[in-house]
Amino acid sequence: MIRSAAMFDRWLADRSAARQWLLVRPGxxxxxxxxxxxxxxxxSGNWPAPAHSAQESVALIMPAAHCSHFQVSAPPGLKPYEWPQLLEExxxxxxxxxxxxxxxxxxGHLxxxxxxxxxxERWLAECDALGLSPSHLWAEMQLLPAPEPDQLWRWTRADDSCLKRTDAxxxxxxxxxxDVLGELPEGWKPVDHEISGSWPSQWASLDRLPNLLSGVGRRKMNATRRTLPFSQTQRRLVVACVLLSLCWGALALGQFWQQVPVWKAQVEAVTGPVASARQAERLLSRMHADQLDWRTRQQQMVELEKAVGRWLDTQQGWGVSGSYFDGQNWRVVLHGSKPESATDHWQAIARNAGAKVRVEPDAKTSLLTLHFNLDGQP
Known part of the structure; x- marks a missing residue:
């Protein structure tokens, strides 16, 4: 038995080593x-790939800029459709x-x-248009090797860096x-391993990476299945289980109807009197959307204030004359020893925060007025 297991391990290793990969990444x-x-x-290069790569296993790589990574506490046995509930905040x-x-x-964590x-869905559709059929879907960060405890990897590219660390x-x-944000934040330095280039020069073991493509790798069930005969006792047990399930269902339905007035009162305490469940749903959705919108603007303000603060730290003789915020637009007036006419830096800061900016330098008064629109509208 031990010899058979060793032979299987060698076969699996040889099969993995011989696998050829074609990684494709959208812009x-x-x-x-x-x-x-x-x-x-x-x-490597820009599309199209050479013809001799047509027979290789295709993996679609999602850019790190479009992916969010979370470590969350989770009870055991949580189903996949329940994962978003862990991230509601x-x-x-x-x-x-x-x-x-x-x-x-x-x-205790996921x-x-x-x-x-x-x-x-758009990337997969574009793959189909290019004649590609990806069998795997990975995030860019998955391509980096897993750091050892208390180690930090940095992958430097043209406009940004991807950092991956493992705590104790x-x-x-x-x-x-x-790169437009400047130095790395606290807690993300010093860097223990650094690589550079449009693709990593050191790789994780691709065959062991979790595949994020839904439905891939599942076994197809046979069209017909062999049916085992049930004995009389087994049939009686099945009938008893069905009857017990019906009883539990009736009890749960009764408790549900008893809870309806309580739930309605809780909803009306938030939304006010409502004529129907559909109206209550619309009001709650609108309130939730407003809350998310406000939270987003708060995050944008934090990013913009930090960016302006870093700029002031590097500019001697410059300070803040005034700051005004109406919930959507932030106007900040800076004064300095000489007029500031360059706008590219401010455009990059606004774009990174998901906003638009209008820059108004005043050479006579040496004032620089920045109009940030947090809705991203010009």
Whole structure:
């Protein structure tokens, strides 16, 4: 038996080593070209890939900029459709618009990755248009090797860095840090291992990475199944179980109807009097959307204030003359020793926070007025 297991392990290792991969990654925007990378080997470039890669296993790589990584506490036995409930305080979109996948399970914790469902569907449709049939779906961060405890990896690219670390308890943290934000934040340095390039120069074991493509790898069930005969005793047990289920269902239905007035009172305490359940649903959805919108603007304000503060720290003789915020627009007036006419820096800061900015320098008064629109409208 031991010899058979060893032979199987060698066969599996040889099969994995011989597997050829074609990694394809969409651009960050519609104008950017798709990129490809062959493994093993060093061939890479912009689409199209060479013809000799047509027989390789295709993996669609989701850009790190579109993925969110979470480590959350979770009770045992949680079903996949319940995972979004763990992230209600963190998500800024309805759960049905997001694809939530599990990367790993530890004692009392789930490692989840979240990406917009419409993006995944669009990427798969574009793969189909390119004649590709991906069998695997991975996030860019998955490609990096898993750091040892208390170790930090940094993958430096043209405009950003991907950072991956493991704490002393073996819990992984991910961070994508755009270069426009400057130095790395506290807790993400010093870097123990650093690589650079459009693709990693060191890789995780691809054959062991969790596949995020729904439905892939599932075994197809046979069209016909062999039916085992039931004995008289087994049939009686089945009937007893059905009757018991019906009794429990009737009891649960009675408790449900008793709870309806209580639930209605709780809803009206939040929304006020409502004429129907549909009206209550619309009001609650609107209130939830307003709350998410306000939370998003608070996060945008924090990012913008930090960015302006970092700029002031590097500019001697500059300070803040006034700041005004109406819930949607933030106007900040800066004064300095000389006029500031460059706008590219402010445009990059606003774009990174999901906002728009209008820059108004005043050479006569040496004032610089910045109008940030948090709705992202010009």
């Amino acid at each position: 960050l925007d519609d104008s950017a070209p798709w990129q490809w990378r062959r493994l093993p080997g060093t061939e 963190s998500l800024q979109q309805p759960a049905d618009q997001l694809q939530v996948s599990c990367l790993s399970r530890m004692a 490692e989840l990755i979240v990406v917009e469902r419409v993006l995944v 308890n073996g819990v992984q943290r991910w961070l994508r840090w755009p």
